Each structure stands twice: as structure tokens, then as C-alpha cells.
Amino acid sequence: MNRSSLGSIVALLVLMAVSACAKKEEQKLVIQTATIGRQTIVLDATASGAVEPINVVEVKSKSSGQITKMPVETGSSVRPGDLLVQVDTRDVQNQYDQAEADLNAADAKLQVSEAQKKRSDDLFRQRIITAQENETARLDFANAQASVIRARTSLDLAKQRLEDATVRAPVAGTVIEKTVSLGQVITSATSAFGGGTTLLKMADLSKVRMRALFNETDIGSVQPGQQATVTVDAYPDRPFHGTVEKIEPQAVVQQSVTMFPVLINLANSEGLLKPGMNGEAAVLVDRREDALAVPNDAVRTTREAPMLARTLGLDQDSVSAQIQAQMASFGGPGRNGARNGEGGINLPSGREMRRMMRGEVDLAPDQGGRGQLPSVSDADCKKVSDAMAAKPDVAAQLAGLRQKMQRGEIDMAALREESQKLYAALGVEPMVARACQQRGGATNGGAATGRAAQGGAAVPQAQGEFPMRYRSRPGVVFVKESAGFEARVVRLGLGNFDYTEVLSGLKEGDEVALLGAAAIQVARDSSAARFRQMTGGGVPGMQKQQGTTQGGGASAPPARK
DSSP states (O other), X not given: OOHHHHHHHHHHHHHHHHXXXXXXXXXXXXXXXXXXXXXXXXXXXXXXEEEEESOEEEEEOSSOEEEEEOOOOTTOEEOTTOEEEEEOOHHHHHHHHHHHHHHHHHHHHHHHHHHHHXXXXXXXXXXXXXXXXXXXXXXXXXXXXXHHHHHHHHHHHHHHHHHHTEEEOSSSEEEEEEOOOTTOEEOOXXXXXXXOOEEEXXXXXXXXXXXXXXXXXXXXXXXXXXXXEEEETTOTTOOEEEEEEXXXXXXXXXXXXXXXXXXXXXXXXXXXXXXXXXEEEEEEEEEEEEEEEEEGGGOBOTTTGGGGTGGGTOOHHHHHHHHHHHHHHTXXXXXXXXXXXXXXXXXXXXXXXXXXXXXXXXXXXXXTTOSOOOOOOHHHHHHHHHHHHHOHHHHHHHHHHHHHHHHTSSOHHHHHHHHHHHHHHHTSOHHHHHHHHHHTSOOTTOOOTTBOTTTOOBOOOSGGGSOSOOOOEEEEEEEEETTEEEEEEEEEEEEOSSEXXXXXXXXXXXEEEEOHHHHHHHHHHHHHHHHHHHHTTSOTTOOOOOOBOTTSOBOOOOOOO
């Protein structure tokens, strides 16, 4: 091959490499979008666990001896009174027969002693025998009575021992474990040291429970009485519904992870659930029906959103300015915004929420919800109660305001403004109404202050009427407009692994950018930039090669690839 041909091949290879690099630079990250719609959002806490019977009965025998009959096996269903184990009855039968004979002899002796006593009494009255002889006859009669009582007691004990040799089912259930077999010699549970021999274990499997270990980060959301769904490995497509019975107070630490056992009661009328089955338990924490939902892949924090601006063709500084302006429009910077670390959103503090639950916060703007409630009389509270009973629709709207506040749909300022209008429509003073509400309602025949008569709507007063968690928080999404993407701050509510409820900032039908791939690309570029900064653009462990001439002169620069 001549030199000109070799040069042509090298030129062609260089041209192809340059073309490939140019095409790679021209490729842009494709941003997918999703349409905002409504759906049901379910938040649940999940954990692994095993099925176990609720009440296990260990069956033992009060009699010792050899097993002569055992008609049940593991898995047998029994009813109360069914035969489980028959122990050899020869010894106890002999004891029973002997006790019965002793009782018969004692009865005969009693009859003879009674006849002798009567004759002795007659002879003593006729002064034929002495007093000492009469007393001897009476003492003999008393001893005969005592002998009968002892014989009767012995017979009763022998009868119990004979009955104890026949072990019957104490309750209805299923035999889940059998520890003895036919012909085995067992010891008594009452007389033998160590508690005797366990014959079998049985339990009622029509109702079982799952013992699930929940992480300590989720245990605060789990409460007795909540609905739960259990899926076992044996029936992956068959969910079983149950109820949380209790949360055990003692934590279990496994591999440095702290978990708490939660007992979930399950109906098992079909007998599908067996003790020891493994599965997953999901406890329903909260649920939103027909909620405006946004995919979690589209939501970013206010700090993360500006870094993704370039992947969408936007200027980072402009996006930051837009986010700050929108955050301020949510209520202005303040104590609550600074606390949440996102600035601007006027959310109530935890203390304010607890005071709202206890009914200590006034909804009117006069004292900001922090003033002392006035002292009220029964007449004042009756007036408030009558006003709410006369206008149940207004009382229902007043009750709904606090629910909106809890869901994050309105802030404290809007809450006080709207409630002031409703109190004015009722014709009552807000502070007086709150004082009566905290007092427990009107007396002297008035309806309860916190409940609207006829309409049945209640103004929440107790802590139990409020969920303890306040989930409203800000987020940033990029909405697709005709001119491109636009950063928009939204208020988010309940969320799970896939979707999050949108309380404000979006409407149904909006298209938002899915930024999962873009976030990965930004993180990769940022990591690569830090890597180049740390290594000076080279690869660790390797240095740039520099050639030297034999004459000691400077070498020529390396050829570019």
C-alpha cells in the first residue's frame, strides 16, 4: 500500500469520527410529558409478616398411662367434646371400683350404727343401760357418718381420674400440631414434675392474624382499627382484608433495623390462610378520592428545579426568579415559610394546628387566633347553639373550612377571613362561639354548639377528628405551554410512590414534563464535572506522555486523535 492510499484512509477515518461526534452533540434529551388528571390516591404503610393463629390451646392429660386410642391427626377439625386421646383406664377403673365398694360398706356400717344408736337411746330412757354405753353407741354412729363422707369423696375423686383418662376437645378448632402417637406412655399434667406431656395443639382457624413488622418510621401512621390488606405468597392474586388489632409496645431489632410488631386480624372462613404463611400487609393510612394528581416524576423541589432548566431549554436564572416570585405570591415570606425551608407558603405551625384541634384558636382575624377566649354563660352558648341550628348550611360550611385548612387548600389568613363572614351570617361573635365550643356546647336544653342541628354537620372539636399529620408542601413542575416549558410552583397534598395530590397550581388537562431522565442526566454531568475538576481532566494513575529527543531538545506535541 503506497503512502497516498494510506493518507486517504486516515482522512476518511478522521472524517467519520468527526461526523459521529457532531451527530452525538446534535442529539438532545427527549423530554416526555404526562397529562394531569384525577384519580384515587391511596397512602399505605407496608410490612412483611407471617400468619399465626389467634389463640393456640395446648391439650394435656390429667391422667398418666399408655395411649390406647387417638382418632385425630394434624389438620383434623374437631368440635367441643370430641374424643382426642384415650389413656389406658385399667388402673383408674380399679381405683374407682374399690372406692365404690368402700362407699357401699360405709353405707352399711352407717345403717347398723344408726339402728344401734336408736336401741341404745330407748334402753337409756328406760334406765336399762348406763350413760357411758349410750355415749359409745352415739360415737360409733358419728364415726359411721364420717366414713360415708370419706368414701363418697374418694369415689368422686376416682370418678374424676377415670374421666380424665378420656381427653376431649375443650373448644372447636383444628389440630395444628400432634406431639404424641398411639401406644406412647404419657405423664400427668397435674402430678408430674414439669407440667406433663403435651398431647397436641389446636386452634380456631376461622379467624387468624398476621404479625407484621413495621419500620419505626411508619409506625406513627398505624393505629388500631385501621383497615389493612394482606397478600400471602400462596395466593398472590387474592387479597385478604382485615383490621389492625394492636401495636405491640416492645420493638424488635433485626440487623440494626428497629421494627414494631403489628397484629392484624383476618377472617378465614374459607380456611385458605394457614399458620406460618408469609406475606405482605398494607395498612391504609389515608385516601383521596377523585383527586387531581401529578406523577412524582414530574415534581421537583425549589432547589432542584433550576438545575434542570437547561435540559428543557430554559435559562437557569430566569427559572430561579420565577420560582421565587411564585413562592412569594403564596402568602409572602414569613415564619412558617422559613420553617419549612421553602419560603413563602403561609402554612400553620404545629402548635397552631394542635390549638385548632383543641378548639383554642379563633378563626376571626381580630387576635390572630392567639388571644384569650372570653368567659361565657349558658345563655350565651344557647344563643350560639340556636343560631347554628337555625342555619345548618352555614354551620356545615364552617365545619368544612377546617377540613380545607387541614388539607392545605387554604391558608390561615383565608381561613379567618371566610370564617368571619360565616360567623357574621350566623349573627354570633366568633370569640364567643369558640369559647362555647371549647366549653363543650350549650346547656339548659340547647343543642351542642359544635354540631349543626338537623344538618348533622359538626365543627371539629376533638383531636380525633383531625388527622395528626399535615402533609401540605410546595413543589415545582414544568408545564408545557405553546412557547415551551414554564416553571410553576404547586401546593402538594397526599402522595404515594407514584402520584401526589395537587391542591393548587395546576388544573386538569395540563401537560407536565417528566424529569426523571433529565435529573439523572444532570446528576451525571455534575458528577463528571467534579471528576474532571479533581483529576485535572486526566485519568487517575496516568500522566500525559511527553516525548524527548535524543539530543535533549523539547519533543513535538502529541498528535490529536
